[in-house]
Amino acid sequence: MEYTLTQKGFRHQPNVRLRNSSMEVSDGNQLFEDTSGCGSETSHLMKQHSGPQAAGFPDHSMLSDPMSNLAMAYGSSLASRGREMMDKNLDRFIPISKLKYYFAVDTVYVGKKLGLLVFPYMHENWEVSYQQDTPVAPRFDINAPDLYIPAMGFITYVLVAGLALGTQNRLICDSFEKLRFSPELLGGQASSALVWLIMEVLAVLLSLYLVTVNTDLTTIDLFAFAGYKYVGMIVGVVAGLIFGRLAYYISLLWCCAAIFVFMTRTLRLKLLSEAAAEGRLVIGTRNQLRMYLTMCIAVAQPVFMYWLTYHLIR
Template sequence: MPQQQGGYNMHPSFGGFINDPTAQLGFQMGKSAVDAGQQYMEQNLGRYVSVSALKHYFNVTNSYVLSKLRIILFPWRVERWSRQLKNPDAASGASSLYLPPRDDTNSPDMYIPTMALVTYILLSTLLAGLRGAFHPELLGYTATLAISVTLLEILIIRTGTFLLAISNSSQLMDLVAYSGYKFVHVIVSLLLTHLSSWLGFGGATVSWIIFLYCFNANAFFLLRSLRYVLLPDQGGQGMGVGGNPAAGYTVARSQKNRRTQFLFVYSYVVQFGFMLWLSRV
């Protein structure tokens, strides 16, 4: 549960937090780990992921990022959720057939999830420092937690699509992108909760109100974004993510009901547990 009771009191040792040798050592270790990870990815990424396909997910602009953030944080104001194809008559599910994120705000991207993941790790460490609870291992622990949540979530939805016989399920990169958008909501929840405490009107009630709004925004965003994967016969609108964009094929009513139930459980029940877990910093 998001935790802030009453006003926020800065820890007495925070004045020397930045100059603390232990804190500096922790940040140096974190930077070294990031540099080593970047070098490893550059050397081995091509073995597992198509670089050209990956570039598609990072093909963003400043205007796209701002528009996407508005959609993520205020999804109830969006009317159109389906993705646009370069060739509307195409029948292949290749990502190259879709317009890149810069040209379609409904296209999943990897830029926002990546930046949100890094920001969440740094923000969690900063908040721990403000409370005087920083230790060098915290960066590694927080990064492991965030990545573990993402991998577990991808495993859940991949298992669900397999059990529901969705052979044209979303591409792996699409799932990684959608699983990463929750970090935007978690970051906003943490910032607003701590800000309200610093201003003197924080508390358990305010904390829960902020958290529940961010949670519902994320759940509704996923519910509408992924419905074109699990419910592909939505009035001929086609696939909104990854899979086969050919529209109009139907599934049995019982299968459709199971897919609807899974989509609801994934968007609300699973996301509630993960976001609550990530918010306990």
């Protein structure tokens, strides 16, 4: 670097030649040194030492497989034991194995059984088929009782009743603000039908106990036979909703006569099985009581059918 003298004796620093000006300018804009290379290595080392080992815990991969296998084995054994205990305790109150028999149906059986419930007059053989002292499944014998049609009939009846109640009150308002129909009526209709069904079965069981009838009828059989009347109830209500009140009475009258014939011919073989086994009907007090009981059960079906449907058609 060279210095020159001015007129007043002071020396001024000359213009300094800038070398690699472009590099110096770029370096001036960069405030910090680029340490990306060493930073990545440092972060990599920190990641290695920030695992479970740094906190004093053992490697997770060493315990994952044995612990998970042990937990899965214990959980499966516990679930199997719980399932066995539940099946044993549940079978005491609800015979699951017997209920499977009553739901062993197919489409052909359902169609034929519905036709038998509506047109039972031409049917001749009403005896239930047996195989090695065990009744065959309903799908193989149209005379066998089932729970599929009564259960579906009950649900369908509740839905049809809700439709009828909603149709009745569609244009009826209280002060043009609040409809009389509410979902509570639908629940009340279902609970009422269920209570009447249970009371009917209990009354039949009490009557069988008082008359001392030796029969193979079970409680599930009684629920099945009592639930067949919902088919006629649905037919009557639907006919009334579509064609009017007169159609309701005509169709309900037909279905009441059909269910009376069906119940009479079916229960006659069940309640009079002792006399039928001997090949003759002994005229006596006990036999007359059985005949009266059969007729009372058959007559009760039309009464319940009308009682549970007359208010749905207006």
